[in-house]
Amino acid sequence: MKPSAQAKETPQSHSDCNATPLGRAIHLLGDSWILLIITNLLQGSMRFNILRAELGHISSKTLTSRLKLLEELGFVQRRAFLEIPPRVEYHITEKGQELGEVIAALEKFGNKHLSNPPIVESGDCAFTSDDIPL
Amino acid sequence: MKPSAQAKETPQSHSDCNATPLGRAIHLLGDSWILLIITNLLQGSMRFNILRAELGHISSKTLTSRLKLLEELGFVQRRAFLEIPPRVEYHITEKGQELGEVIAALEKFGNKHLSNPPIVESGDCAFTSDDIPL
DNA sequence: CAGGATCCGATCGGATACTG
């Protein structure tokens, strides 16, 4: 049959909505913004615009969506103060802090193998010779 | 046509000034395919099409570009056997194996916080928050 | 100030066809 029907909720999940926890983790962390946001929040709660500034140039749209996702997942908590002007602080939760371990692993790895020039354009260890394994 | 001035297909989205190793790591790992490929290769070398099958439905184009990047970074080694039909095996390098630690952290995290039934809701693969905020 | 709604361009990524 031809699934021409528009899948309303069948998104861009190229790598099938992995049924495994690792798969989901990979999918979640497979987003630079998520990691960046967590990294920043790990250093302390901050307001929307501050966080936005920290992240460089991220549109409010993007930041909002990521924050919303993280909030739904319970990794970040949103605290809105009903006052004027509005104040909203985002802070990491216990669960979220555990992402710190992943970040740490990432950092460790980065320091070890990605400290030098990220310039990797052509021919590195590329040998297309007849090299026989074992 | 003159495809000599072809743009690099380095998975780069936003131009976050990746001056830091962590930034670069985040950027690198901020790609689901990269993580997925490494995860698979960590379990043993495999041939192009096998790997492709393992990954589900990834186009040769995409797989090739990721593999190329990983090779340039020295995380994966490509071994081509000059024979017919062609045989190419990809296997992880020492450096690449260290990504295993990141994967492990990810897996640990996933098992701890993302192992429950997924509920389809927001856009992509859905995640469940076993701990719903407020 | 926080963030929702739109418009729209840049990019990604899959399908297909072709080569060695």
Place this chain on the structure above:
DNA sequence: CAGTATCCGATCGGATCCTG
């Protein structure tokens, strides 16, 4: 079998405008 080139649609994300 491995990989490349091209076409093109789906998605992302930034810019902008607007509201509470």
